[in-house]
Amino acid sequence: MLRISARKQPYLQLMKLAREHGRKPLPDDARVLMTQELGLFAAAEWLGLHAALPALAGLEQDLLSELSSVQLFPDSVPAIQMLQEAGIRVAVCSNLAAPYAIPVRLLLPNLDAYCWSFTAGAIKPEPDIYQQVAQQLDCPLSSLAMIGDTLEADCLGPRRCGMQGFHLSRDGSPTPDTFTDLTSFARFVLGSA
Structure with missing residues (x-):
């Protein structure tokens, strides 16, 4: 539904900065950053970056730049409207760090549910x-x-839980399990309802 047009990856940069300051990476670092309600400074503190304030200011600027570049794909709103007008509830389910929920809520204010990893x-x-x-x-x-655009997280994982899961591959070819746009997916759901 959404894309970041000016990728800066401040949380990834933050983890690299922690490594440069001697913190040994742990396998679940990225998971923790996405499952805790941590802004960038709180994440830096969790990573033990108490002495890196000048670098953190630059990362905060990168975060603001990235957040302001979040955009909807053109087919997002029409697909959501098609579903909601037919009485189908629509939710967003996303792995993300806490600050990224703000532009999502601003761009998609009328969804029926918002489920964030954090x-x-x-x-x-x-x-x-x-x-x-x-x-x-x-x-x-x-x-x-x-x-969703991640095969494991948005298609296969949901299927293992008893849901229907589909892959969104905007540059691929459509298959029974893959759609290239959200309006085609919405038409499929409406035809199945």
């Missing part, structure tokens, strides 16, 4: 995050259809 305490493809979407929508997992 509030769920889980990341896709972990079953708990999909369970939380189902709880927010007050429906069983088996009645949910999910689409």
